[in-house]
Amino acid sequence: xxxxxxxxxxxxxxxxxxxxxxxxxxxxxxxxxRGVAPVSNPLYTEECASxxxxxxxxxxxxxxxxxxxxxxxxxxxxDASIDENERVQIENFLVQKCERNLKLQTKCQxxxxxxxxxxxxxxxxxxxxxxxxxxxxxxxxxxxRSALTSALRGLS
Amino acid sequence: xxxKILCFSLVFLASFCEASExxxxxxxxxxxxxxxxxxxxxxFIDFDANRGEQIFHTKNKGxxxxxxxxxxxxxxxxxxxxxxxxxxxxxxxLAPSANPQSLSEVKNVQKWLKRNFKDVxxxxxxxxxxxxxxxxLIKQ
Numbered sequence: 054x055x056x057x058x059x060x061x062x063x064x065x066x067x068x069x070x071x072x073x074x075x076x077x078x079x080x081x082x083x084x085x086x087r088g089v090a091p092v093s094n095p096l097y098t099e100e101c102a103s104x105x106x107x108x109x110x111x112x113x114x115x116x117x118x119x120x121x122x123x124x125x126x127x128x129x130x131x132d133a134s135i136d137e138n139e140r141v142q143i144e145n146f147l148v149q150k151c152e153r154n155l156k157l158q159t160k161c162q163x164x165x166x167x168x169x170x171x172x173x174x175x176x177x178x179x180x181x182x183x184x185x186x187x188x189x190x191x192x193x194x195x196x197x198r199s200a201l202t203s204a205l206r207g208l209s
Numbered sequence: 210x211x212x213k214i215l216c217f218s219l220v221f222l223a224s225f226c227e228a229s230e231x232x233x234x235x236x237x238x239x240x241x242x243x244x245x246x247x248x249x250x251x252x253f254i255d256f257d258a259n260r261g262e263q264i265f266h267t268k269n270k271g272x273x274x275x276x277x278x279x280x281x282x283x284x285x286x287x288x289x290x291x292x293x294x295x296x297x298x299x300x301x302x303l304a305p306s307a308n309p310q311s312l313s314e315v316k317n318v319q320k321w322l323k324r325n326f327k328d329v330x331x332x333x334x335x336x337x338x339x340x341x342x343x344x345x346l347i348k349q
Contacts, residue, residue, distance in 0.1 A: 104298065130273075131295075132324045136316055 094146055100135050101143065110150035118147040229305070229348050231312065238315045239343060245336035253337060261345030264338055271329040279329060279342075287349045304349035312347055 092098065092107040101107060110118065122144035126134045135143075161167060173185075231239055239256070246253045264279075271277040275294070282300060284291035288307035291300040302308040312318055322342070326334035334342070 132327045134323065135320060
């Protein structure tokens with residue numbers, strides 16, 4: 054029982070750490086200012102955010118930004134085409150920034166604590182969770198239930 | 210003394226002239242449009258503010274099937290700000306006499322001429338049409 058509670062602390066810690074690392078805020082993260090900082094790119098502000106909210110690059114994957122930036126003449130029912138040179142600059146900014154964000158996510162996912170979190174949530178044959186799940190299955194019965202649900206059932 | 214007054218009045222007049230004239234960058238853009246207009250129409254001589262005014266007032270079934278003219282968003286009184294009928298966005302006055310920023314940046318002028326012709330007439334304006342509209346607007 055104590056082991057299970059400890060495991061939950063680890064999971065909670067991993068989730069918090071991921072959240073803290075994942076914030077795009079300038080000088081942000083868990084110990085700094087919380088939240089997502091507004092975009093600070095003058096060209097982006099002028100050409101995009103003068104008409105609508107300046108969506109942060111990290112909100113979309115690069116393929117989606119590329120699609121948006123190559124279909125500006127049909128931009129949600131409006132022709133939002135701009136100077137080609139500036140279009141390229143904005144597209145590069147969005148793609149690079151969101152890929153930087155993706156790198157942060159990867160960094161977070163490679164963190165040792167995340168491995169434990171994954172082991173508990175995504176059972177596969179050789180993982181810690183698989184062994185645990187097997188143990189739980191023997192204990193509680195059932196086959197498809199994940200290790201975590203079984204463990205939670207065990208707690209309640 | 211007389212020469213001084215003359216000087217002052219000349220400067221004063223010059224400042225007036227400047228208000229209804231394009232800046233060098235815009236002049237270059239207008240010259241570019243002229244060359245294009247000439248290339249597609251051998252009889253073309255110069256742009257015309259009256260034709261421009263006509264275009265500016267012409268109503269057409271434009272974007273989203275709405276009956277629009279340039280005035281729909283830019284206001285019949287160009288010295289006052291307008292409101293975009295689709296988005297509600299406030300548009301600064303187009304008349305350079307009321308808003309010195311207006312028609313001062315080529316990139317901006319090109320962008321909005323292209324977009325707004327499409328909004329109202331569902332096609333891009335020709336070089337002549339664009340020039341005509343610019344000649345009309347610069348005088349406001």
